[in-house]
Every structure is written in C-alpha cells, then in structure tokens.
Amino acid sequence: MSKGKKKNIAEQNEARALMIRILVGFVTGMVSMLLLMAIFSSIIVKSDLNGAIVYVFGLLASGLAALLSGFVVTRPFHKKGLPFGILASLPLIVAVCVMALIANQGTIGVHFYILAAIMLLCGALGGIFAANLRKFK
Numbered sequence: 001m002s003k004g005k006k007k008n009i010a011e012q013n014e015a016r017a018l019m020i021r022i023l024v025g026f027v028t029g030m031v032s033m034l035l036l037m038a039i040f041s042s043i044i045v046k047s048d049l050n051g052a053i054v055y056v057f058g059l060l061a062s063g064l065a066a067l068l069s070g071f072v073v074t075r076p077f078h079k080k081g082l083p084f085g086i087l088a089s090l091p092l093i094v095a096v097c098v099m100a101l102i103a104n105q106g107t108i109g110v111h112f113y114i115l116a117a118i119m120l121l122c123g124a125l126g127g128i129f130a131a132n133l134r135k136f137k
Contacts, residue, residue: 018084021073026091029069033092036061055111059118066092066119070126078131085127089119 040057043049069092070085077084093116100112 017076018073021076022088022091025069025073025088026095028072029065029088029092030095032068033061033065036064059115062092062096062115063118063122066123067126067129070123071130072126074127074130075133078133081127081129081131082124083127084131085124086120088127089123092123093119 037058040061044054044057066089070081070088073088074081074084096115096119097108097112100108
C-alpha cells in the first residue's frame with residue numbers, strides 16, 4: 001500500500017474518532033447540564049431565591065457542561081485543544097438554542113447570546129485544559 005493511501009486511511013480514522021468523541025462529549029455535556037440544572041432548581045425551590053439567581057445558575061450549569069464536553073472531546077487526542085473545545089460546545093449551544101426557542105415561544109433574547117459566548121469560552125477552556133494535561137504512563 002502506498003504512503004498516500006495509508007495517510008488517507010489514517011485521516012479517515014482520525015475524523016471518525018473525532019465524530020465519535022464529539023457525540024460522546026455532547027451526551028456527557030447534556031447529562032451533566034441537566035443534572036446540574038436539577039440540582040440548582042432544587043436549591044432555588046428550597047431557598048426561595050429570586051429570578052436573577054435563576055439566570056446565574058443557568059449560566060453556571062451551561063458553562064460547566066460545555067467545559068466538561070470540551071475536556072471529554074479533546075482528552076484522547078492531546079492536541080488542538082482550542083478548536084476541539086469549541087467544536088465540542090457547538091452541539092450543546094444548538095440544543096440550548098432549541099430549548100430556549102421552545103421556552104420563549106420562538107424568540108431568543110440577548111441573554112441567549114451571552115450564554116452562547118460563555119459556553120464557547122468554557123468549551124475552549126475545557127479543550128485547552130485537556131490538551132495541556134500530561135499523559136500518564
């Protein structure tokens with residue numbers, strides 16, 4: 001087999017592995033976001049907090065989920081932390097956008113754009129942390 005064919009096969013396997021990791025990262029991020037939102041909602045109900053803290057808890061849950069998703073996607077590759085982290089947070093942003101559209105009857109406000117920016121930043125940070133973590137022997 002020539003070097004060109006071996007290189008193409010290796011690139012296809014790496015692309016397939018990346019797509020699988022993005023799917024795993026999306027599932028991990030969604031599960032963690034829903035779990036954190038459930039925990040935060042029980043705290044809000046038990047403590048009888050006002051509406052501003054609901055937004056902060058939503059930002060915190062979404063940011064932590066994007067950070068975890070970026071970490072999970074980038075960790076096996078140990079390279080390209082920033083683009084892999086951003087790529088990992090994009091499906092989460094789309095899912096949150098769909099949830100926001102459903103909850104707000106088809107409108108998205110400025111709070112969603114702030115949330116999307118925070119999720120992109122946290123996903124990129126998760127990817128960078130995973131890429132810079134040293135390998136264990």
